[in-house]
Amino acid sequence: MTNSSDEVTSEVVVSVQPDYPRRGIVRQAITAVLSFLLVAVPGTLGGLFFLDPILRRKKSGGNSDSGAVQARKDSEGYIRLDVTRDAIPADGTPVSVTVFDDIDDAWNRFSNVPVGSIWLRRGTDGVVSAFNSICPHLGCSVNFRRAENDFFCPCHTSAFGLDGEKTNQIPPRGMDSLDVSLRTAGETDSNGSEIWVRFCNFRRATAEKIEIQ
Amino acid sequence: MKMLIDWMDDRVGIRGMLHEALYERVPGGARWRYVWGSTLVFTFLLQVITGFMLWSAYSPSTRTAWESVYFIQHEMFLGSIIRGLHHYAAQAMVVLMAIHLVQVVIDGAYKAPREVNFWLGIVLMMIVLGLSLTGYLLPWDQKGYYATQVTTNIMSVTPIVGAEVQTLAQGGNEYGHLTLTRFFAMHAGLLPASLVAFLALHIMVFRRHGLTVHDEKHAPDTTFWPDQVLKDAVACLAVLTAVLALAVLRPAELSAPADPAVKFDAARPEWYFLFLFRFLRFQAVEALGLTFGAIIVPGVIMGIIAVMPITARLLGNFGHFLNRAFIWLMAAGVVALTVLAAWEDANDSDHQAALAESHRDAKRAIELASGPDRIPVDGAVSLLRRDPFTQGPRLFAQHCSSCHRWNGHDGRGSLIRDAVADGAIGEAPYTLPVAADLGNFGSRDWMNGIVTDYSEHFRWIQNAGWYQDAVQRSADGEEVEFLNPAGSEMADWTSGMTESLLAEENSGNLKALIEFLASEAGHAQQEFDPALVELGRQLAIDGNWAGDLEGTSCAGCHDTIGEPFPETPDDSNASGYPTMAGYGSAAWLKDFIRHPDADRHYGSRNRMPAYGSDQLTDADLDLLVRWMTGDYSPTEVADYPNQLARLNAGLAGGTTTEAPAAAAAEE
Numbered sequence: 001m002t003n004s005s006d007e008v009t010s011e012v013v014v015s016v017q018p019d020y021p022r023r024g025i026v027r028q029a030i031t032a033v034l035s036f037l038l039v040a041v042p043g044t045l046g047g048l049f050f051l052d053p054i055l056r057r058k059k060s061g062g063n064s065d066s067g068a069v070q071a072r073k074d075s076e077g078y079i080r081l082d083v084t085r086d087a088i089p090a091d092g093t094p095v096s097v098t099v100f101d102d103i104d105d106a107w108n109r110f111s112n113v114p115v116g117s118i119w120l121r122r123g124t125d126g127v128v129s130a131f132n133s134i135c136p137h138l139g140c141s142v143n144f145r146r147a148e149n150d151f152f153c154p155c156h157t158s159a160f161g162l163d164g165e166k167t168n169q170i171p172p173r174g175m176d177s178l179d180v181s182l183r184t185a186g187e188t189d190s191n192g193s194e195i196w197v198r199f200c201n202f203r204r205a206t207a208e209k210i211e212i213q
Numbered sequence: 214m215k216m217l218i219d220w221m222d223d224r225v226g227i228r229g230m231l232h233e234a235l236y237e238r239v240p241g242g243a244r245w246r247y248v249w250g251s252t253l254v255f256t257f258l259l260q261v262i263t264g265f266m267l268w269s270a271y272s273p274s275t276r277t278a279w280e281s282v283y284f285i286q287h288e289m290f291l292g293s294i295i296r297g298l299h300h301y302a303a304q305a306m307v308v309l310m311a312i313h314l315v316q317v318v319i320d321g322a323y324k325a326p327r328e329v330n331f332w333l334g335i336v337l338m339m340i341v342l343g344l345s346l347t348g349y350l351l352p353w354d355q356k357g358y359y360a361t362q363v364t365t366n367i368m369s370v371t372p373i374v375g376a377e378v379q380t381l382a383q384g385g386n387e388y389g390h391l392t393l394t395r396f397f398a399m400h401a402g403l404l405p406a407s408l409v410a411f412l413a414l415h416i417m418v419f420r421r422h423g424l425t426v427h428d429e430k431h432a433p434d435t436t437f438w439p440d441q442v443l444k445d446a447v448a449c450l451a452v453l454t455a456v457l458a459l460a461v462l463r464p465a466e467l468s469a470p471a472d473p474a475v476k477f478d479a480a481r482p483e484w485y486f487l488f489l490f491r492f493l494r495f496q497a498v499e500a501l502g503l504t505f506g507a508i509i510v511p512g513v514i515m516g517i518i519a520v521m522p523i524t525a526r527l528l529g530n531f532g533h534f535l536n537r538a539f540i541w542l543m544a545a546g547v548v549a550l551t552v553l554a555a556w557e558d559a560n561d562s563d564h565q566a567a568l569a570e571s572h573r574d575a576k577r578a579i580e581l582a583s584g585p586d587r588i589p590v591d592g593a594v595s596l597l598r599r600d601p602f603t604q605g606p607r608l609f610a611q612h613c614s615s616c617h618r619w620n621g622h623d624g625r626g627s628l629i630r631d632a633v634a635d636g637a638i639g640e641a642p643y644t645l646p647v648a649a650d651l652g653n654f655g656s657r658d659w660m661n662g663i664v665t666d667y668s669e670h671f672r673w674i675q676n677a678g679w680y681q682d683a684v685q686r687s688a689d690g691e692e693v694e695f696l697n698p699a700g701s702e703m704a705d706w707t708s709g710m711t712e713s714l715l716a717e718e719n720s721g722n723l724k725a726l727i728e729f730l731a732s733e734a735g736h737a738q739q740e741f742d743p744a745l746v747e748l749g750r751q752l753a754i755d756g757n758w759a760g761d762l763e764g765t766s767c768a769g770c771h772d773t774i775g776e777p778f779p780e781t782p783d784d785s786n787a788s789g790y791p792t793m794a795g796y797g798s799a800a801w802l803k804d805f806i807r808h809p810d811a812d813r814h815y816g817s818r819n820r821m822p823a824y825g826s827d828q829l830t831d832a833d834l835d836l837l838v839r840w841m842t843g844d845y846s847p848t849e850v851a852d853y854p855n856q857l858a859r860l861n862a863g864l865a866g867g868t869t870t871e872a873p874a875a876a877a878a879e880e
Contacts, residue, residue: 087827099474106390106391114598140363155363169496205503
């Protein structure tokens with residue numbers, strides 16, 4: 001088995017014998033540089049293109065939300081929900097609500113589509129809190145368990161209290177609360193019944209709550 | 214022929230090549246234990262062939278990926294077989310790779326001078342795992358979507374570059390079209406190309422060092438062709454038979470189209486990653502941070518495997534012993550965790566319910582996609598969003614199931630249980646329903662229940678707190694208005710008239726009345742006998758019964774019976790009795806859910822909360838009502854099984870909970 005390798009080496013040795021003049025070194029250097037460029041230029045361009053998700057600056061379109069969304073979204077990104085404060089159970093039982101918005105996905109704009117679901121809850125003090133239902137651990141969906149009266153993710157068993165605080169060691173942080181604004185006819189009013197929520201997603205798996213832009 | 218071969222040989226050296234490829238020496242004879250590498254090469258070839266074919270029909274984007282995979286699987290000629298082969302061969306590859314690795318380690322085939330080839334093998338293993346990871350997402354179904362979310366989120370905890378790695382893999386900050394195009398480019402382009410390159414190196418270096426032979430005297434020496442090739446071929450054929458059988462008998466699953474707004478409770482990784490999944494469920498592991506459990510531990514394990522040649526070199530035979538011990542330990546750990554995860558899931562009723570829902574959604578999505586309207590441009594996901602059969606149960610579970618039940622369950626197939634009491638063992642008892650079971654709402658059964666045994670029909674109401682309170686208050690002499698299945702005019706009518714109603718003399722009449730009432734509800738997908746309906750109508754309005762019932766008509770109290778439910782209902786004609794106009798129909802039901810307390814319905818006797826549009830949007834109400842009245846495209850998907858018998862048995866005392874006192878006494 002080792003003989004075969006000997007044969008290979010001897011062949012190679014034979015081919016690199018000739019006695020070239022000195023200008024051969026320059027020629028070799030130029031050839032090496034040119035060959036390198038031939039690989040490096042397309043390779044670099046391709047590599048940079050692949051980094052587009054990090055490097056891209058251009059952003060087409062704008063915030064021209066579709067009519068359906070425009071009518072219930074303000075300049076700060078708060079979206080009015082169909083559900084009102086009075087419609088949330090007074091006993092603190094959370095309700096699940098689907099949030100609709102326009103989303104841009106690469107070359108498409110999808111108008112007025114479900115973008116996520118949130119848990120809404122009215123505390124005994126009347127304060128409405130909202131949580132993104134995506135588990136901050138690894139991105140599965142958090143559910144309300146009626147029997148245990150808590151929030152629970154069926155993937156890796158992350159558990160949270162109804163206040164969103166984590167109750168076991170699995171998730172890195174509590175559930176992601178969302179900014180809620182109570183309003184009356186669109187005007188901020190702490191006793192208002194309209195619920196406006198600034199919906200966003202957050203990075204998973206971090207102890208810190210970092211919004212995904 | 215010989216001339217042709219000579220001609221080729223002169224030009225490309227075909228004889229030498231063939232000789233080198235086929236007549237490699239096999240010391241100690243051909244053996245079954247050498248087949249694993251060949252089965253892997255074969256499986257990869259199978260993946261290339263089926264993969265190219267799938268590629269020719271697959272379209273990566275969030276509105277076409279599921280759709281094209283559906284089309285491959287359910288419409289194209291042999292599509293199910295090709296996809297099934299690809300699906301199962303991918304799993305076979307992981308299994309064969311694990312066997313190959315374990316064998317290389319126990320046979321010491323990783324030791325000098327084969328270290329580099331061992332490392333090439335590890336690179337190949339990473340590429341294969343990369344292929345299985347990227348492939349899992351491509352169908353863009355709920356299963357792949359949520360499982361891959363977990364993986365890309367794990368990437369993000371890689372120290373320093375995690376966030377960027379995740380963004381690059383996803384093609385942006387969130388999943389979208391570009392996630393698919395990039396995953397697809399990886400899956401069908403970069404990774405297979407790298408695999409071919411590394412496989413060529415792997416085989417080249419393997420040929421350089423030859424087989425690792427332990428027992429040269431096992432049998433006389435032979436050559437690769439034909440002795441070992443025969444054994445390899447038989448092994449490959451066995452693999453092919455297995456994956457083909459699986460593809461035919463258990464077609465690859467395609468779950469419902471991915472929807473980020475729909476919670477998916479049945480999320481699990483592909484089975485060969487279950488051990489990692491289970492590992493991350495240990496609180497002790499998570500307490501050390503996700504990076505520790507998901508990155509560092511697997512990284513260290515891979516590291517230990519990668520340095521095995523060095524371990525063996527430094528420590529000699531003891532090193533080899535350590536390596537073997539480690540690989541067996543790992544294998545045992547992987548098997549144990551996989552079994553544990555599967556066992557836990559099998560015994561987790563919540564997970565089983567989530568799985569049942571996932572299968573129901575999947576079948577329904579496929580049914581709708583192959584329906585007369587096909588898939589709209591906004592994707593199959595919109596089919597399910599607009600489908601009463603899919604959304605109804607969820608809406609019922611969310612809005613209705615805290616009081617009502619649907620055939621005993623919460624609408625989504627789960628029995629509702631009380632909270633587990635402190636110190637109790639086992640599952641908590643079933644929660645008592647406090648309002649009617651609506652599983653047969655509007656059907657002949659339902660109507661029959663109301664007419665012949667009103668008290669029994671609405672018996673669940675008596676469990677409600679408000680009911681017991683009202684009974685108490687009226688016993689104390691207070692004037693309380695409430696619905697009372699045990700003692701109301703309707704209850705008295707049915708109990709007073711039961712004998713005559715059920716007597717021979719009225720049997721035909723009763724049947725006609727039921728037919729009429731059910732036809733008034735007019736649920737979809739049902740046929741009614743017009744003659745019976747007409748007879749029933751006369752009975753209801755004119756009361757031409759036989760015997761004691763003669764002259765008693767429904768219309769005597771429910772004066773609007775037989776009329777269609779008004780388009781703009783109001784209480785101007787309320788008689789004090791619930792309106793029977795279009796009773797049980799979609800129009801009646803919508804109005805009742807919005808205004809159960811209106812005088813035309815239960816008025817002041819009502820205790821059901823009114824569901825305004827701020828609680829239940831018009832669109833959701835429409836979906837809920839259409840589901841309850843059977844108004845959706847016909848389905849062959851099996852619905853959730855009826856759980857009434859289980860509920861009744863459970864409530865009758867067959868609870869699985871031991872009293873806290875008894876549990877305490879045992880300790």
